[in-house]
Amino acid sequence: MSKIIAIANQKGGVGKTTTTINLGASLGVLEFKTLIIDADPQANATSGTGLNRKDNKLSLYDCFINETGITKTIQSTSVPNLDIVPSHLDLVGAEVEIINTPNREKILKGAIQVIREKYKFILIDCAPSLGLITVNALTAADSVIIPVQCEYFALEGLGKLLQTIKIIQARLNPSLTIEGFLLTMYDSRLNLANQVVEEVKKHFQDMVFSTIIHRNVKLGEAPSYGEAAIIYDVNSTGAINYLNLARELLQKHGMT
Amino acid sequence: MSKIIAIANQKGGVGKTTTTINLGASLGVLEFKTLIIDADPQANATSGTGLNRKDNKLSLYDCFINETGITKTIQSTSVPNLDIVPSHLDLVGAEVEIINTPNREKILKGAIQVIREKYKFILIDCAPSLGLITVNALTAADSVIIPVQCEYFALEGLGKLLQTIKIIQARLNPSLTIEGFLLTMYDSRLNLANQVVEEVKKHFQDMVFSTIIHRNVKLGEAPSYGEAAIIYDVNSTGAINYLNLARELLQKHGMT
Numbered sequence: 001m002s003k004i005i006a007i008a009n010q011k012g013g014v015g016k017t018t019t020t021i022n023l024g025a026s027l028g029v030l031e032f033k034t035l036i037i038d039a040d041p042q043a044n045a046t047s048g049t050g051l052n053r054k055d056n057k058l059s060l061y062d063c064f065i066n067e068t069g070i071t072k073t074i075q076s077t078s079v080p081n082l083d084i085v086p087s088h089l090d091l092v093g094a095e096v097e098i099i100n101t102p103n104r105e106k107i108l109k110g111a112i113q114v115i116r117e118k119y120k121f122i123l124i125d126c127a128p129s130l131g132l133i134t135v136n137a138l139t140a141a142d143s144v145i146i147p148v149q150c151e152y153f154a155l156e157g158l159g160k161l162l163q164t165i166k167i168i169q170a171r172l173n174p175s176l177t178i179e180g181f182l183l184t185m186y187d188s189r190l191n192l193a194n195q196v197v198e199e200v201k202k203h204f205q206d207m208v209f210s211t212i213i214h215r216n217v218k219l220g221e222a223p224s225y226g227e228a229a230i231i232y233d234v235n236s237t238g239a240i241n242y243l244n245l246a247r248e249l250l251q252k253h254g255m256t
Numbered sequence: 257m258s259k260i261i262a263i264a265n266q267k268g269g270v271g272k273t274t275t276t277i278n279l280g281a282s283l284g285v286l287e288f289k290t291l292i293i294d295a296d297p298q299a300n301a302t303s304g305t306g307l308n309r310k311d312n313k314l315s316l317y318d319c320f321i322n323e324t325g326i327t328k329t330i331q332s333t334s335v336p337n338l339d340i341v342p343s344h345l346d347l348v349g350a351e352v353e354i355i356n357t358p359n360r361e362k363i364l365k366g367a368i369q370v371i372r373e374k375y376k377f378i379l380i381d382c383a384p385s386l387g388l389i390t391v392n393a394l395t396a397a398d399s400v401i402i403p404v405q406c407e408y409f410a411l412e413g414l415g416k417l418l419q420t421i422k423i424i425q426a427r428l429n430p431s432l433t434i435e436g437f438l439l440t441m442y443d444s445r446l447n448l449a450n451q452v453v454e455e456v457k458k459h460f461q462d463m464v465f466s467t468i469i470h471r472n473v474k475l476g477e478a479p480s481y482g483e484a485a486i487i488y489d490v491n492s493t494g495a496i497n498y499l500n501l502a503r504e505l506l507q508k509h510g511m512t
């Protein structure tokens with residue numbers, strides 16, 4: 001039975017896509033069959049894993065709008081044991097197109113059922129929004145990883161995100177849990193970063209992953225080659241941080 | 257007659273809010289009466305200028321939903337000549353609420369007319385999305401500043417943004433122009449950053465502001481005090497960069 005994890009935070013640029021790609025790649029390298037679902041119309045996870053965004057191939061858009069079976073959209077990546085359901089720019093229109101569909105929040109949950117058995121982990125990369133596609137992701141997910149950039153504005157948005165998660169738990173997905181808060185782009189030389197780490201650990205205590213993702217230029221360079229950091233530069237701090245995150249996640253669920 | 261400029265890019269975390277606050281503050285300090293409109297439900301521009309987001313005061317939400325006159329929502333900031341129309345978390349629901357309103361894309365344009373004469377500049381901070389509120393901002397604006405973070409993913413999204421701007425120009429706002437592309441979070445020590453700068457300058461040539469905003473921790477610290485960088489630390493690189501940007505903008509329009 002697979003574990004479905006949404007990677008979500010409506011604050012932009014906090015490391016959602018970078019976390020999805022690199023946690024997914026780490027799980028793949030550790031031989032856990034993993035699927036990334038790119039639920040962001042920007043399709044950064046799609047291009048960051050080496051696929052061409054403008055390809056005419058099927059994407060998540062087709063699952064929402066044309067009721068295409070999700071299996072048909074799945075493509076392999078350059079990482080062993082890692083597949084992806086690509087996104088497409090048209091997904092930005094899907095939110096309006098499904099507004100009057102019955103059970104519009106549960107479309108993704110329904111679509112994923114047929115492939116749950118094939119993967120150990122399914123990671124859903126969300127857009128920087130709390131719109132209908134992200135609601136679909138949180139409704140389909142067993143848990144959610146919340147990347148928190150070590151910046152001031154990133155702290156501010158957490159209240160609203162937790163409020164939305166509570167609403168989803170109450171109305172759409174009672175079993176949704178918070179997998180953890182993941183501190184990202186940490187630079188130990190900056191007071192601001194250290195203050196944010198302290199604040200998040202004080203508020204959320206053992207819900208905060210002990211693995212912290214440091215600011216590391218290799219994590220920024222890797223997607224321009226369509227690669228995960230573990231493929232682009234296996235010895236980089238970024239690759240090592242995400243490998244540690246994968247191990248921490250596996251340990252937590254007794255899967256190592 | 258005021259100049260209305262939208263600060264937009266659907267890519268998250270590229271420096272939209274930081275640009276709105278600090279360009280606004282620089283114009284205010286140079287004695288050009290300026291208004292910030294916070295069109296992002298995250299309300300980062302609201303808190304970054306020292307207002308309390310959870311206040312019960314009127315916000316942009318009321319202009320969209322309750323047809324409240326925008327004048328009633330305007331609050332002053334700690335910066336001379338700088339006012340703000342605050343945002344509110346409820347704005348996230350406004351996009352669905354106005355879906356069936358006639359001329360739903362022109363609500364903000366209509367609301368702004370009554371105050372155009374009072375300000376030299378009106379800056380609209382957009383959310384990381386191309387939804388209806390951002391479309392309202394682009395329809396109301398004379399021009400748009402596009403912050404481009406010196407990272408790979410930031411380049412990818414530009415095509416979609418330019419496509420959306422063309423559609424807005426064709427259907428809703430023929431006089432919309434691109435004020436310029438603003439390179440942000442530039443770190444001259446990183447190859448990646450230098451490559452992005454080169455790429456953007458090659459593609460967009462004289463549409464790129466010559467002022468480049470360098471990565472500077474003071475720009476990240478200032479909002480936690482509710483201040484613009486020019487107030488928080490006037491000698492910081494960030495404050496100087498944005499003051500130069502304001503001067504470049506004024507020179508371009510013969511207003512110095």
Ligand SMILES: Nc1ncnc2c1ncn2[C@@H]1O[C@H](COP(=O)(O)OP(=O)(O)OP(=O)(O)O)[C@@H](O)[C@H]1O
Pocket residue numbers: 011012013014015016017018019040044126127128184185186213214215216217219220221223238266267268269384407408409410
């Ligand atoms: N730890 C890190 N060190 C250095 N750069 C990073 C790190 N994590 C992410 N980045 C870079 O920062 C930028 C923002 O990260 P990313 O795109 O993953 O965030 P996001 O939350 O997915 O953004 P969006 O809200 O637009 O979806 C990207 O250019 C990415 O390459």
Ligand SMILES: Nc1ncnc2c1ncn2[C@@H]1O[C@H](COP(=O)(O)OP(=O)(O)OP(=O)(O)O)[C@@H](O)[C@H]1O
Pocket residue numbers: 010011012013128151152153154267268269270271272273274275296300382383384440441442469470471472473475476477479494
């Ligand atoms: N030049 C800079 N140097 C250092 N930090 C910066 C700089 N510009 C912005 N930041 C910080 O980076 C983060 C992202 O910037 P900001 O919030 O302004 O981006 P945004 O595009 O408005 O994000 P969103 O898409 O969520 O609205 C913030 O925490 C901000 O303080």
Ligand SMILES: [Mg+2]
Pocket residue numbers: 016017018040044126127
């Ligand atoms: Mg992303």
Ligand SMILES: [Mg+2]
Pocket residue numbers: 272273274296300382383
């Ligand atoms: Mg912002």
